[in-house]
Amino acid sequence: MELNDRAELDTSQVNDLGRGVGSGRGMPIPLPTGRGGLVSLVITVLVALVGGGIGLNAATNGDGAGGEDLEQSCSRDNPDRFGNVKCRNLLYVNSIQDYWKQEYPAISGRQYEPTDTNYFGQAVSTGCGTADSGVGPFYCPADKQVYIDLSFYDELASRFGADGEFAAPYVLAHEYGHHIQNLLGTNERAGQGDQTGPESASVRLELQADCYAGAWARHATESKDKSGQEALFTSITESDIKEAVETAEAIGDDTIQQRSGGGINPDQFTHGTSEQRQRWFRQGYDRGDPQVCDTFGTSRL
Numbered sequence: 001m002e003l004n005d006r007a008e009l010d011t012s013q014v015n016d017l018g019r020g021v022g023s024g025r026g027m028p029i030p031l032p033t034g035r036g037g038l039v040s041l042v043i044t045v046l047v048a049l050v051g052g053g054i055g056l057n058a059a060t061n062g063d064g065a066g067g068e069d070l071e072q073s074c075s076r077d078n079p080d081r082f083g084n085v086k087c088r089n090l091l092y093v094n095s096i097q098d099y100w101k102q103e104y105p106a107i108s109g110r111q112y113e114p115t116d117t118n119y120f121g122q123a124v125s126t127g128c129g130t131a132d133s134g135v136g137p138f139y140c141p142a143d144k145q146v147y148i149d150l151s152f153y154d155e156l157a158s159r160f161g162a163d164g165e166f167a168a169p170y171v172l173a174h175e176y177g178h179h180i181q182n183l184l185g186t187n188e189r190a191g192q193g194d195q196t197g198p199e200s201a202s203v204r205l206e207l208q209a210d211c212y213a214g215a216w217a218r219h220a221t222e223s224k225d226k227s228g229q230e231a232l233f234t235s236i237t238e239s240d241i242k243e244a245v246e247t248a249e250a251i252g253d254d255t256i257q258q259r260s261g262g263g264i265n266p267d268q269f270t271h272g273t274s275e276q277r278q279r280w281f282r283q284g285y286d287r288g289d290p291q292v293c294d295t296f297g298t299s300r301l
């Protein structure tokens, strides 16, 4: 993949909550379900969600407090900006949202509602409760925002073996897939179904988010920058797509269960198997159309 040096990034789509990139690690505990229906990328993330009332360090809870200025560091004037993980991820967010701005009206008849991604380290207070830095990326339906501790990518590489750069846009596009589901009301309907099991509503929701990520990837090179004049990506190659597929493989429920040594228990599936996650991402990518992401109506999940 190549990013366009001339692209003007829209920094208003990302809030850098500062405090650098946290490295706190806890014991893996299952993500509580039913707390505002928070949806994540993987379930074995290290998570500590408590009620919203916990006092947080002010620096973790404000626009850009303590963080570097994205406007400056990600400006076109900085020739090294794409060496900065924050700027690269900003570009991915811009691209994903530009895609949905075009595509969402076609599937819903309504305007797309843009939403922000929040970079956090340490802990973060969200509409779904407080998350600590060990939590994987997630979307909070209550405040309609995406949250990511960028150190997750290091973990994805070291712990899950997914070390390709295209893992990052796949992860973000998956989370924005949950935003689309929230706007469409899919999220809420799924919240009434089973939350675990191979054909559960949770698995259907997660595989659909993977498929939406694939649909974006197909059209990513068409997405435009803030000015509307420049492309954000100058190229995406088959090897990038392979990295996304490999990431989908690495975070399948069966693969994660197997790696943790407990054997495979389909009753506990929440996100789908490696085979399913790869296949649904591919489906979205190959067809390039979110309409082919009907994981709720299909006979072959």
Ligand SMILES: [Zn+2]
Pocket (backbone or CB within 6 Å): 039, 040, 041, 042, 174, 175, 178, 206, 209
């Ligand atoms: Zn998810």
